[in-house]
Amino acid sequence: MNNLHITTKAQLLRPCGLLILLAWLPGVQAADTDFETGSWYLGAGVGKSRASIDQQQIALDLQSAGFTVNNVSRDRRDDSYKLYGGYQLMPYLALEGGYFDLGEFSFRADTVPMSLYAGETSIKGINLALVGTLPLTDQLSALAKLGLTYNDSDTRFSSNGLVGVNSFNSSTHYTSHQFGVGLAYQLTTALALRLEAERYRIDDLVGNKGDIDVVTLGLTYRYGLADPYYEPTPAPEPAAQSYPESTPSPAPVAPVEEQLPMTSGVIELEDVHFEFDESRLTPATQAILREHLQKLKANPTAKVRIAGYTSKSGSESYNQRLSEQRAEAIKTFLVEEGIASPDRLTTIGFGEHQNAEFEANPTQLRSDAAKANMRVLFEITVE
Structure with a gap:
């Protein structure tokens, strides 16, 4: 029986039902499927595997x-699962690695004379792959994967002694490859539902090569996205001036306070802008806000409404929350910088409405129009 062959050839399962479910799945939509370079993510998936004996x-x-x-x-079928983690190399390409267990597969032969001949194999291992992402809509993306695997195959044969099997009962370790396709549905900016169909190239213990196909459904969590905070930058201290001992130091000069027009109405000051899918304040934004702060201190009767906006890419509900986070980040900064009466400040978010510039193609995430719309305006009313 030295010429015994076990091969595992299979066709990819077509998860049509789950794809339809994802297309109609309600939930919170994310504004950006263009993930920031340098972010990390973790995930897990469970599913079914299939081999052809x-x-x-x-x-x-x-x-x-x-x-x-x-x-x-x-x-030929069994349960399968995997655990993985990844690093975003660039907006649409990630490096991903993890552990997989493809399950167990077996056969049994009914012969005359009775041989009780049977075989069983189990496969698990680790992988390292490149994963490409192509946004289809604001919340749905297509995935493609190509990688290497390090497999641990454990194959066992048994009989009543009429068939020699002892030489085939052993484990083997080898390097092979995998590829796959899938869909990712953004439940939130950080959390995604991932459906994948993958093919693993495997070897059995008698020198054959074959395939095991796996369909999994899992969750992926990405760290550090849409975290509303600002990074305060301390104002530079004025350089100390020295004078000759015989010359007295000049008397301090009171700063000239810039007065706003003391008339009723709304005065729109210089607006500030944000990075893509961010509510944190850049150093340039903080510098502008400190100038506004001096004007507010010079006009204690002025009240401020801080209005946040976003670009049109993404869902309306997500953009509404992001615009409110941007307005709140501005208010927090002004309070931290020492505005005398915080109750003078109110915030409002307009989301993707009342854009500064028309966005002909909202899916172009970093167009000039999109950058112009990712802003906060200051409306100061003097009473």
């Missing part, structure tokens, strides 16, 4: 050894 070849091998084969039964 060549029962015809098994029967031929047994017949050549003098057995009459009545039937070869196969167990």
